[in-house]
Amino acid sequence: xxxRLTVNGEEKTLRAETRTSLLDALxxxxxxxxxxxxxxxxxxxxxxxxxxxxxxxxxxxxACMHDGDEIRTVEGLxxxxxxxxxxxxxxxxxxxxxxxxxxxxxxSATAMLxxxxxxxxxxxxxxxxxxxxxxxxEIGERMSGNLCRCAAYPNIVDAIQEVAx
Amino acid sequence: xxxxxYQRAGTVAxxxxxxxxxxxxxxxxxxxxxLMKLQVVTPERLVxxxxxxxxxxxxxxxxxxxxxxxxxxxxxxxxxxVRRRYPVLARALLxxxxxxxxxxxxxxxxLCQRTRCYYFYDIDQACNKREPGSGCSAIDGFNRIHxxxxxxxxxxxxxxxxxxxxxxxxxxxxxxxxxxxxxRTVPLDEFFRLPDDTPHLxxxxxxxxxxxxxxxxxxxxxxxRYRKVRDRSSxxxxxxxxxxxxxxxxxxxxxxxxxxxxxxxxPWRDERVEAVLVGQRPTGELxxxxxxxxxxxxxxxxxxxxxxxxxxxxxxxxLADICGLGDxx
Numbered sequence: 001x002x003x004r005l006t007v008n009g010e011e012k013t014l015r016a017e018t019r020t021s022l023l024d025a026l027x028x029x030x031x032x033x034x035x036x037x038x039x040x041x042x043x044x045x046x047x048x049x050x051x052x053x054x055x056x057x058x059x060x061x062x063a064c065m066h067d068g069d070e071i072r073t074v075e076g077l078x079x080x081x082x083x084x085x086x087x088x089x090x091x092x093x094x095x096x097x098x099x100x101x102x103x104x105x106x107x108s109a110t111a112m113l114x115x116x117x118x119x120x121x122x123x124x125x126x127x128x129x130x131x132x133x134x135x136x137x138e139i140g141e142r143m144s145g146n147l148c149r150c151a152a153y154p155n156i157v158d159a160i161q162e163v164a165x
Numbered sequence: 166x167x168x169x170x171y172q173r174a175g176t177v178a179x180x181x182x183x184x185x186x187x188x189x190x191x192x193x194x195x196x197x198x199x200l201m202k203l204q205v206v207t208p209e210r211l212v213x214x215x216x217x218x219x220x221x222x223x224x225x226x227x228x229x230x231x232x233x234x235x236x237x238x239x240x241x242x243x244x245x246x247v248r249r250r251y252p253v254l255a256r257a258l259l260x261x262x263x264x265x266x267x268x269x270x271x272x273x274x275x276l277c278q279r280t281r282c283y284y285f286y287d288i289d290q291a292c293n294k295r296e297p298g299s300g301c302s303a304i305d306g307f308n309r310i311h312x313x314x315x316x317x318x319x320x321x322x323x324x325x326x327x328x329x330x331x332x333x334x335x336x337x338x339x340x341x342x343x344x345x346x347x348x349r350t351v352p353l354d355e356f357f358r359l360p361d362d363t364p365h366l367x368x369x370x371x372x373x374x375x376x377x378x379x380x381x382x383x384x385x386x387x388x389x390r391y392r393k394v395r396d397r398s399s400x401x402x403x404x405x406x407x408x409x410x411x412x413x414x415x416x417x418x419x420x421x422x423x424x425x426x427x428x429x430x431x432p433w434r435d436e437r438v439e440a441v442l443v444g445q446r447p448t449g450e451l452x453x454x455x456x457x458x459x460x461x462x463x464x465x466x467x468x469x470x471x472x473x474x475x476x477x478x479x480x481x482x483x484l485a486d487i488c489g490l491g492d493x494x
Binding site: 021056118128141146 | 166167168169170171191194195198199201202211213215239242243245248249252255256259260262263264265266268269399400
């Protein structure tokens with residue numbers, strides 16, 4: 001099966017079996033190994049990427065379903081020497097220990113800040129019709145799809161909060 | 166994951182045609198692909214409906230909203246009309262899964278998602294839902310998350326959706342289109358089945374039918390609440406959830422609608438419980454009577470016995486809150 005994708009701004013053609021997940025396409029076919037495979041069942045968030053600007057679990061979607069889509073991975077957010085604000089904030093706040101969940105955390109947080117800017121509420125937002133403020137509690141809830149087995153959560157939240165402000 | 170053929174449908178008729186030939190629909194895929202990886206389901210042919218134009222939220226002539234089957238859970242929860250007019254639905258959606266999953270999960274797919282019963286997921290265990298006639302490992306197994314209402318001796322699984330519980334309390338209709346182009350509308354309450362002797366049949370969809378939309382009637386009078394009790398405060402399925410719409414006027418309950426999640430094979434509504442409340446002055450004693458009626462036939466299977474008192478307390482707390490009596494009834 002042939003699928004055309006734009007990955008980090010570059011047009012790519014994927015030739016792969018229909019059962020290839022977007023995650024495996026990125027890692028094995030395009031050699032973009034920044035995106036991690038954790039649980040492979042949509043429970044840990046390590047595989048989070050942005051598809052047409054929205055964060056999703058790349059393990060739970062087929063690459064062939066994304067013909068024409070624009071994919072952004074952690075490699076596309078910034079490069080060494082030219083880090084994104086969130087990437088720099090994770091470094092500054094020590095927002096990790098082993099680092100395995102970090103690409104997913106950063107992709108997820110990148111989209112989360114956009115969602116908040118668009119006024120999306122979360123389940124802990126008191127008034128659903130107001131514009132949410134990104135408190136510690138809001139960030140925790142909005143990042144609940146990204147697990148960190150090292151439990152670097154306080155520093156992850158600090159890093160995100162700094163960029164949110 | 167086993168190999169399969171993959172085709173895209175451009176219209177509902179395309180999809181229905183492929184389904185008559187045995188294809189399985191994929192929309193968001195968040196539940197289906199999970200199940201396919203574990204070989205709980207092994208479709209030989211997938212039909213991708215993501216290019217079918219079913220992703221609009223439209224006003225209806227009756228003052229409600231028609232939610233296309235492919236509207237994502239994120240988009241539905243963020244829609245200003247939903248947030249303003251159906252907060253119970255926005256809250257239920259936002260309490261389900263994670264933001265990443267909600268960005269893929271669709272309205273139609275959410276209704277059709279399968280149970281998270283451990284034994285359904287484990288292909289080495291007997292499960293009448295996965296393999297009719299093989300038995301139920303949950304009845305005498307670990308059944309902490311299982312049903313206390315409406316279960317059968319064939320299956321004690323629960324429906325995992327939050328969204329459907331809120332749509333149940335809002336008395337939504339499911340709009341369905343078949344291969345012959347015929348459309349029908351089924352009240353959400355009648356869309357889901359109880360397990361009885363056929364736990365593998367979970368809803369009333371025929372093999373060539375596609376959910377095209379969920380239609381919400383105009384917003385009900387009164388207050389709306391969604392309360393979800395779970396093992397951790399985010400990203401977990403409900404042990405018990407309650408969607409409530411209650412209208413209190415002159416210190417009397419004018420109208421009350423309740424729908425329960427985590428308790429049964431489908432979102433659970435019991436009009437007898439609502440009848441206990443209507444016309445009465447809201448008091449803790451009254452709420453206790455409502456819980457008595459709801460739980461009169463409740464049955465635990467060991468590990469899930471705790472759900473019976475938990476449901477009682479959650480119901481009392483939700484009713485106290487929605488009737489303005491504070492947290493403690």
